[in-house]
Amino acid sequence: MRLSPPVHPMLARSVNELPRARAADRSVFEQKVDGYRVVVFARPGAGFVQSRRGADLSGAFPEIARAAAGLGVEVVLDAELVVFNQQRLDFPALQQRARRRGASAELAARDQPAHLVMFDVLELSGTVLLDRPLHERRTVLENLFVARELGAPWALCPQTADREVARGWLDPAWGAVGVEGVMIKNVMQRYLPGERGWLKLRARMSAEGVIGGVTGEVGAPHAVLLGRFDTGGGLRLIARSTPLSSSAVVELGAVLRPAGAEHPWSERRFAAAWGSREPLDFQVVVPELVAEFAADTAVDRGRYRHPVRYLRLRDDMSVQDLSGP
Structure with a gap:
């Protein structure tokens, strides 16, 4: 055998759609x-x-x-x-x-x-x-x-x-x-x-979650933490967003409200990244707003493994409209 470990595998770069067909x-x-x-x-x-x-x-x-x-x-x-x-x-x-x-x-x-x-x-x-x-x-x-x-x-x-x-x-x-x-x-x-x-x-799909926390400042969030209430009333983290667009920062900064010690996540610690032990620095907000997000299909026991993309607020939905993860 001429090859020996380690052999670095060939990799791929991400695209947003299937390339268009060409004659050649x-x-x-x-x-x-x-x-x-x-x-x-x-x-x-x-x-x-x-x-x-x-x-x-x-x-x-x-x-x-x-x-x-x-x-x-x-x-x-x-x-x-x-x-x-x-x-x-x-x-x-x-x-x-x-x-x-x-x-x-x-x-x-x-x-x-x-x-x-x-x-x-x-x-x-x-x-x-x-x-x-x-x-x-x-x-x-x-x-x-x-x-x-x-x-x-x-x-x-x-x-x-x-x-x-x-x-x-x-x-x-x-x-x-x-x-x-x-x-x-x-x-x-x-x-x-x-x-x-x-x-x-x-593959991507859209879903909804309750905004339960943010990274950055509540009035100028960098990213949002999304959750869903389970049947016992607990708020379970399901996803963390990618950095928000400038328009989303303005939109959410105007409506999010900081929460206190009564928040389900006030004493919780989350990892900064999947598989990491570094703690995430975040601020809790009143879990009253529903957001729609785009995500890939890598979901492990109700939690999205990769960061999701914030799309919009769902003013037509309440937190009670969401089923548990």
């Missing part, structure tokens, strides 16, 4: 699934699972390392590591599994087995494929599936040249089962480690 267009589309990006090194008797940033995940996912060791061929694969649970991809379960090692990891592998959604091959039987066009690498990958009669935990990422099929993958129904959006790739493109040579379009 050579684009194909793949599902973007909700998981961990990994590079898998397989050789007879040995398997290694590398994270996007180069960490060794083999101990956390021993069933994947064993599957790679049992593949019977030397190959380097680019894939998304996922856990499937209750009819959808379960990102929180994947996160929990990534922290386990030893006997705990083996137990998790039995109870919540991981799978690999594969979309590229970087080396096969000593031949490095980085300079080969995507359509050739895809053929190699498909042939590997056929020749090895691969099944779970191996899965082949769906790919299509049909824009309407790709547009269908952006439907919220796909988001509900863990398909975050669409990857857009050129069939003639070589593999560029570490470079943003692909495009990605996240």
